[in-house]
Amino acid sequence: MPYSLVLNLLPRSPIPQAHLSGRHLHALFLDLVRSVDPELAAILHQQESEKAFTLSPLQVASSRRDNQKTQLLQWQHDRSIPAGTSCWWRVSLLDDALFSKLMHLWLNLNPSQAWHLGAADLQVVSVLGTPQVSQPWANFVTYTQLWEQASDEKRQLHFRFCTPTTFRQTKYDCALPTKDFVFLSLLRKWNHYSGNPFSEAILEPIYPSYFDIRTEIAIDSRSKLIGCVGDITFQILGDIEPIQIQQINALADFALYAGVGRKTPMGMGMAQRVN
CATH class of the missing domain: 3.30.70.1890 (Alpha-Beta Plaits)
Structure with a gap:
């Protein structure tokens, strides 16, 4: 839970x-x-x-x-x-x-x-x-509730990154919140802990439609990381089944708890879905 x-x-x-x-x-x-x-x-x-x-x-x-x-x-x-x-x-x-x-x-x-x-x-x-x-x-919330309460109709997924958010790309960090970075981060944690795994294929129809983000630096005693903060909206496009829309919406709602990207146990990647 x-x-x-x-x-x-x-x-x-x-x-x-x-x-x-x-x-x-x-x-x-x-x-x-x-x-x-x-x-x-x-x-x-x-x-x-x-x-x-x-x-x-x-x-x-x-x-x-x-x-x-x-x-x-x-x-x-x-x-x-x-x-x-x-x-x-x-x-x-x-x-x-x-x-x-x-x-x-x-x-x-x-x-x-x-x-x-x-x-x-x-x-x-x-x-x-x-x-x-x-x-x-x-x-x-329980994982079952997150899944059952998720909308099977909403196609807009609006996120706010409230602390600097960054992602690992090969050996380096990337501050740009692409669809794959954001949703694969959520999907991995969901599949690991929920007991109700989703296929990576559900992410195919997601595309960015709006963003208002900027880069910020997060510094501690051992490292300096560049991440993004601000708002981004993804859109679910195409003729797809309601259950796939529901799964994507469950992942978006999960962001409040899971965070997004790297270093979430250090205060980075705090995100929430905004209606």
Whole structure:
């Protein structure tokens, strides 16, 4: 069952800019998992491909107002975050078994317990797992529901890439979100975790029809990656069966949980379908 959980956080001490990278947030997530299941934390750390989770960059609550027009997220911080600043952080889980293994963690988080993001201490104030008017990133659904609720009529697939999104092409990265890059990324994760695999042939009638994207750089302590942010619309063309349209729409709806492209456990590739 895909879950998109939003953790509301409060730093007890300033978070240095250098400790806001995807790698530090990845370490924080594994620390959370390790607190209830050390063996599971080791398994997640060793996963090489189709990882069972994605993470967002840390978001300062007030910065959401700055991005309301574009609805993008903050992926770079040019200064430290002061103690007492309300923040939120999205964690998505793709494996049916993963949420249940972490159930004890989510239900029994102690608000007084300190968690470490680099040198900073954090307090987990609350965990949101259901849709909120003020927090569109919190949600959950079963794979069966994603499939059954997907439209078998909608032919427009509008995506918004909210953090830099990039794709592996041979030995190098490519920031251009082609049909194959976007939908093969979703298809691989869907086939790996859903228990209801789709054929790659369903992607044949998808074509880009609109885009308003730009390149942005995502930097951490070890790498600098160029990705795209913004909006892109794909169109389903031709005389095809409703079930194929439904499968494509299920993949598009899945983007909220799965992310798109590379480095999704490091905060890249956060995407959502926009109606």
